[in-house]
Amino acid sequence: MSNLLAPARVFVLFIVPVLFSLMAQAESDTLPKTEIEQAIRQQLDAAYELREWSHSLIKQVRKGPVSINQLALEVIVELKEPLYRRTGQQHDGKQLVRQTRPKGERIVLKGQAVVADTGGLGANQIQVVLSPGAENEAGLPLGSYPAGFVIVDNEAEAASLAPATPVNSQAKASKPALAGPVQQLLGMFGDQKAIWGEETWGAYKGSPVVLRALKQTGDHSLEGIIDYPNQGLSNPFVLMGPAGSLTLQIKPASPAGKGVPRTLYRVSLEDDQLVARRGPVIPLSRSKSELLRQTFERERAPWQFEGDKSDYAQLGNMLINVNTLERVSDGWGIQPLAQVTNLPGRFWPMQTNYQLTSAPFGAYRASDVHTEDPKRVSFNPLAGISAPTWVASDLSRYVSLKQGDVWAGTLDWQAGTASAPQNLTGIGVLNNLKPFAWCEQHVFFFNPQASDKPILRVNTQSGELKEMSESKALHHSAQGSPDGCFLFTSDGRMVHSAQGAKSNLYVADLRSLETFTLDASFDGRHYVGTQKQPALAQAIMVQSWVGRGLFWSSRQFGWFDLTNRKRISPHDFAGVVKDLPYSIRPLDMLPIPGDRHIEVSYTGFLQSTDAQKDKQIKKRYRLERVTGKAISLPLFGDVASRQGVVWVDENRYVYPIRKGGLNELGTWLYDIRSKKLTRLSHFYADEKIHAQNRAFASAAQAVWSTPLYHDASYLVLPDKNRILFSVMRGNLQELVSVSLDGKELARKPVPASGMTQSNAGFRLRRLHPYDISLPFVQRGAVQSARQ
Numbered sequence: 106m107s108n109l110l111a112p113a114r115v116f117v118l119f120i121v122p123v124l125f126s127l128m129a130q131a132e133s134d135t136l137p138k139t140e141i142e143q144a145i146r147q148q149l150d151a152a153y154e155l156r157e158w159s160h161s162l163i164k165q166v167r168k169g170p171v172s173i174n175q176l177a178l179e180v181i182v183e184l185k186e187p188l189y190r191r192t193g194q195q196h197d198g199k200q201l202v203r204q205t206r207p208k209g210e211r212i213v214l215k216g217q218a219v220v221a222d223t224g225g226l227g228a229n230q231i232q233v234v235l236s237p238g239a240e241n242e243a244g245l246p247l248g249s250y251p252a253g254f255v256i257v258d259n260e261a262e263a264a265s266l267a268p269a270t271p272v273n274s275q276a277k278a279s280k281p282a283l284a285g286p287v288q289q290l291l292g293m294f295g296d297q298k299a300i301w302g303e304e305t306w307g308a309y310k311g312s313p314v315v316l317r318a319l320k321q322t323g324d325h326s327l328e329g330i331i332d333y334p335n336q337g338l339s340n341p342f343v344l345m346g347p348a349g350s351l352t353l354q355i356k357p358a359s360p361a362g363k364g365v366p367r368t369l370y371r372v373s374l375e376d377d378q379l380v381a382r383r384g385p386v387i388p389l390s391r392s393k394s395e396l397l398r399q400t401f402e403r404e405r406a407p408w409q410f411e412g413d414k415s416d417y418a419q420l421g422n423m424l425i426n427v428n429t430l431e432r433v434s435d436g437w438g439i440q441p442l443a444q445v446t447n448l449p450g451r452f453w454p455m456q457t458n459y460q461l462t463s464a465p466f467g468a469y470r471a472s473d474v475h476t477e478d479p480k481r482v483s484f485n486p487l488a489g490i491s492a493p494t495w496v497a498s499d500l501s502r503y504v505s506l507k508q509g510d511v512w513a514g515t516l517d518w519q520a521g522t523a524s525a526p527q528n529l530t531g532i533g534v535l536n537n538l539k540p541f542a543w544c545e546q547h548v549f550f551f552n553p554q555a556s557d558k559p560i561l562r563v564n565t566q567s568g569e570l571k572e573m574s575e576s577k578a579l580h581h582s583a584q585g586s587p588d589g590c591f592l593f594t595s596d597g598r599m600v601h602s603a604q605g606a607k608s609n610l611y612v613a614d615l616r617s618l619e620t621f622t623l624d625a626s627f628d629g630r631h632y633v634g635t636q637k638q639p640a641l642a643q644a645i646m647v648q649s650w651v652g653r654g655l656f657w658s659s660r661q662f663g664w665f666d667l668t669n670r671k672r673i674s675p676h677d678f679a680g681v682v683k684d685l686p687y688s689i690r691p692l693d694m695l696p697i698p699g700d701r702h703i704e705v706s707y708t709g710f711l712q713s714t715d716a717q718k719d720k721q722i723k724k725r726y727r728l729e730r731v732t733g734k735a736i737s738l739p740l741f742g743d744v745a746s747r748q749g750v751v752w753v754d755e756n757r758y759v760y761p762i763r764k765g766g767l768n769e770l771g772t773w774l775y776d777i778r779s780k781k782l783t784r785l786s787h788f789y790a791d792e793k794i795h796a797q798n799r800a801f802a803s804a805a806q807a808v809w810s811t812p813l814y815h816d817a818s819y820l821v822l823p824d825k826n827r828i829l830f831s832v833m834r835g836n837l838q839e840l841v842s843v844s845l846d847g848k849e850l851a852r853k854p855v856p857a858s859g860m861t862q863s864n865a866g867f868r869l870r871r872l873h874p875y876d877i878s879l880p881f882v883q884r885g886a887v888q889s890a891r892q
Contacts, residue, residue: 137229141218144233145180148216152246153182156211160218171221178216180235184208188244205244290327290344290379291319301397302379302389313401316342316389331355334401400436408442408452408478415824417872420794420840423856424872427822427829430840430853439868441797441814442477446876448518451476451484453877455813461498462650462811465540465548467589468495471503476518476879486516486523497543498588498808501880502565504540504548509533511548513565518879529568535561541581544590544615551581578613578620584645587809588653590615591667595625595645608642612667623665623672629689630676649800650811651700664703664730673730680735681707684724692723696815697752699802703728704738704752727755727777736777749790751798751817751828753845759819759828761789772819772830774845786843790818790830793838794855797870804875813874820869829869831855 146155164175188206206212216235299317304310315332322328326345333339341356379389418427424437442452453476461467471494475485487494492507496516505512505526510533512526538550538561550561558572560579573579583592592615596608610623628640648659654668664673675681675689682689685707695704707724725738752758756777762769771787797814798821801807820829827844842851 137220137231140229140231141176141220141233144218144231145178145216145235148233148235149182150246152184152186152188154185156181156183163217174220176218176220178218178233178235180214180216181211182214183211186246189247190244202247288321291321299394299398300389301394301401303393303397313397314389408437414444414873415871418820418829418869419872420855420869421867425840427825427827427842428851430829430842430851432856435856441870442873444873444876445476445518445879447878447881448476450478451879452478452873453879455874461587461589461809462585464542464585465495465589466542466585466587466592467498468540468543468548469498469500470494471496474500484521486518486521490523495540495543495548497565499880504529504543504563504565506535506538509535511535511538511550511563517881519881529563529565530570531568539581541583542585542589542592542615544588547615549581549615573618576613576620577611579618583613584647586654586656586667587650587811591654593645593667596642607640608644610645610665610672612670614667621670623670625672627674628676630682630685630687648694649696650809651800652806653809655700657694657703666730673733675705675707675728678726678728678733678735680737681724681726681728684737685722695750695752696800697727697755698799699755700806701729701731702755703730704750704758738777739775739782749792749818751796751819751821753821753828754823757845759785759821761818763789772828772843774847783847785828785845785847786841786849788830788832788841788843788852791833792818792831793833794831794840794867794869796820796830797868799871799874801875804877807875814870820871822871831869 141160142155142158145158149155158178158180160176160178162174163177166173166175184206185208187204187208189202190205192201192203214235216233218234219230219232221230299315300319302314302316304312304314313334315334317330317332319327319329323345326343328341328343331340331342343354343356345352345354416426416428417433418425419437419439419441422435422437422439423432424434425432441455443455445451445453461469471487471490474487474496478484487496487503490505492505492512494503494505496503500516500518502513502515503523503526505514510528510530513529514524514526516523534554535550535552537553539553540548540550542549546564546566548563548565550563552559552561552572555561555572558574560573560575560581562571562573563569575581577594578592580592580594583594585592591612593610593612595610608625610625611620612623613620625645626640626642630637645665646659647656650656652668655664655666657664663675663677666673675691688708690708692706692708694706697704705726705728707726708721723740725740726735727738728735749761750758751760753774757774759772759774761772764770767787770789772785772789774783774785775781776783796817796819798817799807800813800815801810807813818830822828826846827842827850829840829842832839832841838855839852840855841849843849
């Protein structure tokens with residue numbers, strides 16, 4: 106079957122989840138051209154052979170440390186078969202097509218690529234979109250047309266006509282056709298009451314679909330029900346059309362809110378399958394139907410299991426037992442989930458929490474607020490709302506913008522409904538409001554219609570309005586905390602004089618509406634000869650939030666504690682100053698479980714009377730922000746370049762040594778308290794499987810930690826006193842479980858089942874890392890929101 110370039114088809118290639126750490130230019134040598142070419146090839150029909158491609162920069166946008174580049178693509182392909190175009194004429198009831206391009210000719214396709222480039226030190230995201238081929242331009246491969254078209258020779262249009270057979274059709278000439286497509290389909294499956302297939306396109310690729318309740322309504326028409334078991338949806342459908350030109354029409358369900366949008370598939374019967382030529386491809390094969398049904402029955406509730414959840418982990422879309430490394434399920438799914446304690450059987454998608462770090466801070470977009478149950482059914486009280494809507498971070502209230510006013514309502518997660526919205530403002534002239542923060546009961550909007558006081562604070566309980574002027578701290582384009590209660594800006598990088606330059610962090614506490622400043626300049630104690638150089642002024646960028654008002658700055662390599670209104674800098678640590686008295690330059694940081702410690706690597710030098718003999722040195726420390734204590738850490742193996750170090754707790758970390766003697770290679774553990782170095786195994790992590798360790802120590806901290814996970818080569822299980830990682834032994838990939846006292850507990854081959862292209866990267870993470878509770882609303886009658 107040919108699909109040319111399926112309309113609206115987008116190929117997205119995820120290398121690993123994005124951890125931005127370096128900006129790269131689109132035209133530099135670091136542009137990931139290999140991945141872009143891979144994505145282009147995925148877009149091309151089998152009739153096209155890629156010959157060459159080129160790009161030009163359309164636009165470049167920098168967001169923090171990452172460079173996002175929009176590229177225009179020109180792709181030259183060679184035809185492996187001719188292209189055809191309809192003439193608009195018919196012969197014996199069949200449409201005529203005419204050859205437009207011969208085999209071997211080269212044509213040019215246009216497209217675009219969006220590249221979030223981190224220069225290879227972090228993760229890249231690459232999205233490539235090629236414009237679909239248009240029939241009225243170059244034409245289409247013959248296999249893209251339904252069976253039954255005829256070819257008109259370019260040189261002699263009046264020549265005898267010969268039936269055209271689709272190039273990719275698998276129909277066997279020796280197999281007699283039944284009277285019509287309906288009889289052919291029914292004959293294909295015999296007495297089966299339901300026909301099982303699977304989607305092979307889009308977000309639900311691999312999910313089952315079922316045709317049932319089949320009823321023949323004519324020689325060329327068939328009615329029935331199409332089920333999507335994983336989504337919990339059902340819709341009526343109609344299959345109709347003459348032989349070779351079938352249309353599968355999905356009708357809206359009743360009530361409409363429980364169905365999928367109306368969809369049309371252009372389908373044809375090929376050998377043992379019903380396949381779609383336009384839209385999502387749903388092959389319905391007799392040979393696979395029973396197998397798909399049995400698989401679904403076995404995996405229909407994969408998120409339910411018996412036992413302690415701490416015994417389980419997700420590997421790709423599999424569930425494994427961390428004690429035995431045995432596979433429990435191969436249909437688990439790849440999304441990290443939290444259990445909802447007061448809604449048994451419901452789960453909360455953890456990625457939703459990332460929305461708390463984008464405007465409006467402290468709020469979710471309505472489209473991101475939902476739960477899922479064991480059958481992967483979305484449970485969204487705000488489904489179907491069309492007005493711009495946001496939900497408070499405690500998931501109890503929502504606000505909408507419509508008819509020139511701010512409206513608000515409550516959510517009842519037990520009933521799965523939203524209360525009818527109430528008009529909070531009643532003015533009718535608040536058009537184009539832009540929310541930028543939600544702190545407790547107040548939502549802060551930017552009102553572009555106002556001149557002197559463009560900040561509008563709305564109380565979601567009383568409807569009280571307060572207009573305010575903007576300032577350096579209280580600004581609609583400021584950075585913000587995940588709870589929405591702190592806003593801040595900084596002076597940025599400034600040209601400094603001989604006396605030095607000072608930059609500030611301007612902070613607004615939205616609970617009290619107080620503002621304050623923190624020193625944001627950086628004193629690296631750099632000397633030229635005996636002359637100390639002035640401090641540097643730098644822009645402040647958040648690298649990670651470790652608490653409600655506490656973040657680590659990637660530029661300063663220090664903490665900014667907004668709750669206690671103080672900054673904790675490297676030169677505040679006496680141990681660091683003692684070791685690096687003349688120069689201190691942070692290189693990198695690594696997270697340590699909890700919010701008290703951080704690992705930082707520095708470089709500096711020890712000054713000599715002879716500048717040529719200045720000694721360059723490098724140091725690693727564990728910094729403790731509350732006591733100001735710095736503990737020096739050793740440099741062993743790959744730790745010198747910080748590759749593969751993973752903290753088990755605040756006192757122990759593991760790391761690999763990949764080069765050295767046989768008595769050196771392996772995985773090692775270092776304990777700060779005893780200063781003891783222990784070789785746990787002669788195997789070391791190969792990073793073929795990416796572990797994801799929690800970035801938080803408690804459930805309360807989890808809500809405000811961003812990111813929620815830190816990528817690593819080892820999965821640490823402190824409660825199990827062990828670590829998990831993968832190794833390659835020749836062509837065999839294995840999972841290894843090693844206890845933290847050096848005893849190897851288990852080693853098993855990684856199951857091939859469940860490791861599919863859809864979850865490339867093979868994430869390994871703990872199951873259900875924390876639980877949440879969702880608010881209920883106690884009221885007599887529940888009204889659904891109608892907007």
